[in-house]
Amino acid sequence: MEFDTVIHGGQIATADFLFDGDIGICDGRIAAVAERLSGGTRRIDAGGRIVMPGGIEAHAHIAQESATGLMTADDYYSGSVSAAFGGNSSFIPFAAQHRGQSIEHVIETYDARAQRSVLDFSYHLIVSDPTEEVLAEQLPRAFKRGITSFKVFTTYDALVLPDAAMLDILTVARAHGAITMVHAENDGMVKWMNKQLAQRGLSAPKYHPVSRPEIAEEEAINRMIALAKLADAPLFIVHVSTAGGAEIVRREKAAGVKLFAETCPQYLALTRDDLDRDGMEGAKYICSPPLRDHATQEALWAHARSGTFESVSSDHAPYRFDDTGKFANGAHAAYPRIANGMPGIAARLPYLFSEGVAKGRITLEQFVALSSTNAAKTFGCTTKGRIAPGMDADIAIWNPETRKTLRASDQHDNMDYSPFEGMEMTGAPEIVMNRGDCIVEHGVLKATEGRGRFIRRAPADLRARPGYAAKEFDPAQNFGAVLR
Numbered sequence: 001m002e003f004d005t006v007i008h009g010g011q012i013a014t015a016d017f018l019f020d021g022d023i024g025i026c027d028g029r030i031a032a033v034a035e036r037l038s039g040g041t042r043r044i045d046a047g048g049r050i051v052m053p054g055g056i057e058a059h060a061h062i063a064q065e066s067a068t069g070l071m072t073a074d075d076y077y078s079g080s081v082s083a084a085f086g087g088n089s090s091f092i093p094f095a096a097q098h099r100g101q102s103i104e105h106v107i108e109t110y111d112a113r114a115q116r117s118v119l120d121f122s123y124h125l126i127v128s129d130p131t132e133e134v135l136a137e138q139l140p141r142a143f144k145r146g147i148t149s150f151k152v153f154t155t156y157d158a159l160v161l162p163d164a165a166m167l168d169i170l171t172v173a174r175a176h177g178a179i180t181m182v183h184a185e186n187d188g189m190v191k192w193m194n195k196q197l198a199q200r201g202l203s204a205p206k207y208h209p210v211s212r213p214e215i216a217e218e219e220a221i222n223r224m225i226a227l228a229k230l231a232d233a234p235l236f237i238v239h240v241s242t243a244g245g246a247e248i249v250r251r252e253k254a255a256g257v258k259l260f261a262e263t264c265p266q267y268l269a270l271t272r273d274d275l276d277r278d279g280m281e282g283a284k285y286i287c288s289p290p291l292r293d294h295a296t297q298e299a300l301w302a303h304a305r306s307g308t309f310e311s312v313s314s315d316h317a318p319y320r321f322d323d324t325g326k327f328a329n330g331a332h333a334a335y336p337r338i339a340n341g342m343p344g345i346a347a348r349l350p351y352l353f354s355e356g357v358a359k360g361r362i363t364l365e366q367f368v369a370l371s372s373t374n375a376a377k378t379f380g381c382t383t384k385g386r387i388a389p390g391m392d393a394d395i396a397i398w399n400p401e402t403r404k405t406l407r408a409s410d411q412h413d414n415m416d417y418s419p420f421e422g423m424e425m426t427g428a429p430e431i432v433m434n435r436g437d438c439i440v441e442h443g444v445l446k447a448t449e450g451r452g453r454f455i456r457r458a459p460a461d462l463r464a465r466p467g468y469a470a471k472e473f474d475p476a477q478n479f480g481a482v483l484r
Contacts, residue, residue, distance in 0.1 A: 001031060003040040005436060010046025010397065014053075014387050015369035023051065025393040028435035032389060044431065046397055052368050053385050054089025054394040054432055055349050056375040058124075059238060059262065059313035061341065062093035063113040067128075067158035070328055070339055073318040073414040077116035077449055079345065082316075082413035084119055084439045084447065086346035087371075087429035089394035090384055090455060094151060095123035099158065103127075103138035107147070117452035118445075119434055120394075122381070124181060125150035127169060128159045135172050143176040146456030148380050151181040151238070154220045155288075160187050166227050174233035177459025179260070179378070181236040184220035184245070185212060185289055194336055203334035205282030209272040209290035211335070217289050218244040225252050225259065229468035234258040234460050236378070239315050241267045241289035243299035250308045256466040260378050262311045263300050265344055265351045266291060270419060283326045284417055287317065288340045301361050310374040314348040317341020318415050342419045346411040349396075351420060353427040358400070380458035393436035402428040412445075 003024040012021050012033070024032035024040065061072050062079035074082065076093075083091050095110040097103060103125065114121050125142060127134070127150050139150070152169060153159035161169075173180045193211045197203070202210075221237055225248065228235035240246050240263045249261045270291045275282035285291060303309055319325030319339035329337040344351075349371050356362040362370070376385025383392045403426055404410075408418040432440040439447040 001026065003031060003037065005042045005044060005393075006037050006040030007044045007046055007051055007395065007397070008037065010049055010051035012051045012387055013364050013368050015365055015373035018364060023387065023395070025436045028393055028437070030387065030389055030391050030393050033387060044397070049430065050364070050398040050400055051387070052396055052398060053372040053387055054396045054434065055087045055371045056381060056385055057083050057088045057091035057314060057316070057345055057348065058311055058375040058379055059264070060091055060093045060316040060345055061318070062316070063110070064094055064096050065098070066339070067098070067156050070319065070325070073320050073325060074316070075116060076114045076121070077118065078412070078414045079316070080117040080119040080121070080452060081445060081447070082346045082411055084432050084445070085412045087349040087396045087398065087432055088119065088345070089396065089432055089434040089439065090120040090381070092122045092124055092379060094126050096126040097128050099129040101129065103134055103142050107142065107145070114452070114454070116449055118439060118447035118449060119452045120455050121452050122455040122457055123147055126159070127152055128161070130161065130165050130169050135168055139172055140176055143178055148177065148457045148459055149179045149181060149236070151183065153183045154224065155183065155185045155187040155190055163223070163227060166224070167231055170228055170231040170233035170235070174231055179234045179236050179460040180228070181238050182224045183238055184217060184224050186216040186219045189213065189216040189219070198334075205280065205286055205335050205338065206272070206276040208275055208286050208335040209292070212288060212290050214242040214244060214292065217242050218248060221245045221248050225257065228259070229257060230470050230473060232258070232467045232469065232473075234260070234462060234465070236260040236262070238262055239264050239267070239289060240300070240309070241292055241296070243296050246300060246303040246308050250303060250306070253308065256468070258462055258465045258467045260310045261308060262313045263304065263309050264313055264315045265348055266315070266342060266419060267300055268297055268355065269351060269423070271297070274419075280332065283338045284321055285342065285419055286326070286335060286338050286340055287315070287342050304356070304370060305362050305366065309370065310378050312348065312352050312370045314344040315341070316343055316345035318343040318413060320416050322416065343411065343413055343415045344419065346413065347406060347418065347420045350406070350425045350428055351423070353398070353400070354425040358426040377461045380460060381455055382458050384455070393433055395433040396429045397431040398427060399430050400427045402426070404428060
C-alpha cells in the first residue's frame with residue numbers, strides 16, 4: 001500500500017494498551033498500524049515519543065453569548081488554534097439557544113461562526129426554551145443532522161428549567177438516541193446564599209465559593225439523576241466539582257444507570273484560596289461551580305483514576321480581565337456580577353499529563369481515555385479518538401520529557417491571562433494532526449483558517465449501561481402507568 005504519511009518509531013498509546021509501532025496514513029485516514037511500515041510520501045520519525053489520538057475537547061464556550069449577552073473572547077479561529085496547540089485535533093463547543101430563539105436559528109448562527117475553525121467541530125446545543133415545537137420538531141431535526149447532545153441548566157435565571165421541562169427534554173432525547181448534559185447546582189440554595197452574603201455586605205470575589213456550597217451541587221446532581229432514571233434517559237453531568245457529587249455519580253453508574261460525567265483541570269489544580277488574592281485578582285478564578293479545597297482535589301483525582309469520569313474537559317470560558325469580560329459590570333462589581341468562567345483549552349492536556357501521568361496519579365492509557373477516546377464514544381464521534389485502521393488520522397505526537405513554565409502568552413487564545421500561569425509542566429505535544437494534515441508542528445501553526453469540517457455524530461454509546469426501569473413508567477410505551 002502507498003501511504004501519504006508514515007509515522008514511525010513511536011510508542012503508540014491507546015486507551016487499552018501501549019505498543020511500539022508505525023502508523024500509515026492515506027487520504028486523511030489511518031490505513032495501517034503495524035510493527036514496521038515502509039514507504040510513505042512523508043515519513044515522520046516519532047523518535048520514541050508517544051503517538052496517541054488527538055485530544056477531543058468536549059466542553060468549551062467558543063464565540064458564544066452568555067445568558068446576559070456577554071460574548072466570549074475566543075472565536076472559532078482563535079479557539080481552535082489554541083485547542084490545537086494544546087494537543088487537540090477536534091472539539092465540540094456549545095451552541096446556545098436563548099429564550100425566544102428557534103433551534104434552526106441557533107444552528108445557522110453557529111454554522112456561520114464555525115467556518116473559521118482550523119479543527120473539525122460539532123456542537124452541543126444549549127436548550128433554554130423547550131417549547132412544544134422545539135421538542136416535537138426542532139430537536140428531532142437537529143438530531144437527524146448529527147447533533148446528538150445538548151445541555152440544560154438547573155440554575156441561572158435566563159436558563160434554569162423546572163423539573164417537568166427536564167423530563168420532557170430527557171424523554172425526547174431518549175427517543176432519538178441523544179444525551180442530555182446538565183449544569184447541576186440548586187438554584188434556590190445559591191440565591192438564598194447570595195441574599196445572606198449581600199445583607200452582610202460581603203461582595204468580594206472570595207465569597208463566590210461561599211455562595212455556591214458543595215451541597216447545592218450534590219442535591220442537583222442527585223435530583224437530575226433521579227429525573228433521568230424516571231425517563232430511563234442518558235445523562236451527562238458536566239464539571240463535577242465536589243467529592244460528594246462524584247460519589248453519587250460513582251454509585252449510580254455502578255448500578256447501571258445511563259450516566260456519564262466529567263471534571264475539569266481547574267478543580268484539580270486550583271482552590272478557593274485563589275479567589276482571595278489582592279484587589280480584584282480573585283475575579284480571574286470565578287467559575288461555576290466554584291473552586292473547592294485540597295481535599296476535594298485528591299478525591300477528584302481518585303475518581304478520575306477509578307473511572308467515575310469519562311473525561312477531563314476544560315470548560316474553556318474566555319472572558320478577559322477587563323471591561324469586555326470579567327468587569328463588564330464595573331471594575332469593582334460584586335461577585336455575582338462578575339463574568340463566570342476561565343480559559344484553559346490549551347492547558348487541559350499538558351496539565352492532565354504533567355500532574356496525572358508524570359506524577360503517577362493516572363496511567364498513560366487513562367490519559368488517552370480521559371482526553372480523547374471516551375469523549376469520542378460518549379458523544380458519537382465514530383471516526384475519532386482511536387488509533388486503528390479506518391479512523392481519521394487525528395494524532396498527537398507527545399514528548400513526555402519536555403519541561404516548560406506555562407504562560408498566558410503561549411496559549412494562542414484571545415485572553416490576557418491564564419489561571420495556570422507559572423505552573424511547571426512536564427510533557428507537551430510536538431505535532432498535532434487532523435485528518436492527516438499537520439495542524440501544529442514544533443510550535444508552528446500549519447493549518448489554514450476554515451479547513452475544519454463539521455462532525456456528524458452518532459447516538460451515545462450506551463453499552464454496559466442497562467438503565468433504570470421505574471415500576472410506574474413503561475419505556476416501551478413512552479408513557480404508561482403500571483400500578484402494582
